[in-house]
Amino acid sequence: MKVRQAKSLRRFLKYLFLAVVAVIGLIPFILIVLTSIKTTVDALAMPPKWFFVPTLQNYQKLIASIDFLKSIKNSLIIGVGATIAATGLGITTSYTLTRFRFKGDKAFSYFILALRIVPPITFVIPYFLIWRSLKLADTYFSMITMYVTLVLPLLIWMIRSFFAEIPYEIEEAAMVDGCTRWQTLRYVLIPTVIPGIMASATLSFIFVWNEFMFALLNTGRNTRTLPIEIYNSLGYYQLDWAKLSSSAVIAIIPVIIIIALTQKYIVRGLTMGAVKG
């Protein structure tokens, strides 16, 4: 009897601990959502209004804002563009790095790993000057190029860990049947690891979608991305927290959907394949 009581108390404490941790972690997000459906006045009421009439007026205002819509469009173009380009490069490179020994393969691996370690601040200053002198500042091309470099190391290492799991015999069989290496990669290997590739791609999309520093210093009127738009909007509407919150919700939603779909592989992605998850 006593043992059972002790056991259920222990279980209760464990759940309590996890619940407290979860609440602390999720409070800001709950507050964002709550504030986003308050009126501007209610959002600033002190003491906070716990019971209020929800309103969608903040979202309506956002959708009517051309700047906001344009920043979403920019974020999508840059995010999708960079992700597709980097994934294409990442697939072939990571396959070759898993499968072949060649001159300089180690050096190449190290170089990519180093690129992951280099603090982005080292890139920001030269990029800014280079794009200006090439007259490419504030273009989709320059933004996508920068982001490809930013996510390529992650993609190569992550996809590599998926290729490493495929037994070589499968490839051999395909090549005996007359496939060239490119065909084997295209028709046999990529279909096998496509869930992993999709997860890697979505993860790099999230990185680009959230990225702030490069965008802050390199985007202008034409390519301003969503994080910058949100950052700037607080300057204009100092105390319009309801509006801020609703734009935050819009920035967060796609990320959460993507994560829900690919969460199985995220640990592996964030550790570049070092932990399988």
Place this chain on the structure above:
Amino acid sequence: MRIQRTTQEDRRFILWSIFPSLFAVVLVGGVPVLYTFILSLKDYQLIKPPGVYIGLGNYIDLLMNNPRYIHALLFTILFAAGAVVIEIVIGFLVAYVLADEEVTSRYSSFIRTLILIPFVVAPVVVSYTYKTLIYDVTFGYLNYFLQLVHLPVFDLSQGIYNAPIGILIMEVILRTPFVTLILFAGISSIDASIFDAGAIDGVSWWKRMYLLTLPNIKPIIVVAFAFRFMDALKMFDEIYVITGGGPGYVTENVSIFAVRYGFEYFRMGYAAASAFIFLIVVLVLIMSFLKWSKFEEEMV
């Protein structure tokens, strides 16, 4: 398996599959780093290019005459190390409870998604929320609750400790989930028979954690530490949004410092030098950690 001997066709394949990435990595990754170094040797003012070479002048000034930079460098490293250590301790505890057999049956993809949320949303967005909805002196929820229980107000702009502590708390709350997930993956992969043996021997809960779990997931802790430390050193968005480096220069790290000098005082050469010193410090720190932990042998 790796192919050692390659045919003519394979060699062509290797060339074509590597070349585009190599091109991208060298041109867009390597060249800018080189350019940063060249800039760092110049007194390059953005408003009157091209600037003149002054040798190591920027470096000497940064390291000898600029206590603000030394502070930024130290703050970056100490803040990152402190935050990551706290994250690992809390992250491990949460992961350990989560992986407990009484709890783990409830672990699902839904819970994993919840855990991931703080880590994947844009830092700018979350930082703004913390700055306004939580930390704001007049309208923030934190101060509302502090006043309810008659505690002093927590004002980020007061004193030299409030701002770093405020950012540290936010950083820990946001980043611990990542550590938790990694360590959870590690703990779940431990062979269960180890624990069964422990249970038979009547090992207590704490001892089991200390003697059985921790030594078994040491490599995973190293991975978590390496990745978190790498990213914590790069931190920019959170500080830029919440305090902008203030009050004074208290929370200014190297990234903020370089952006201020480069893009507000327009001293590009000086900013480049500060970034380049930082690059070397980071590479030395991370590489020696990886070497020490024998981690990179597995990776490359």
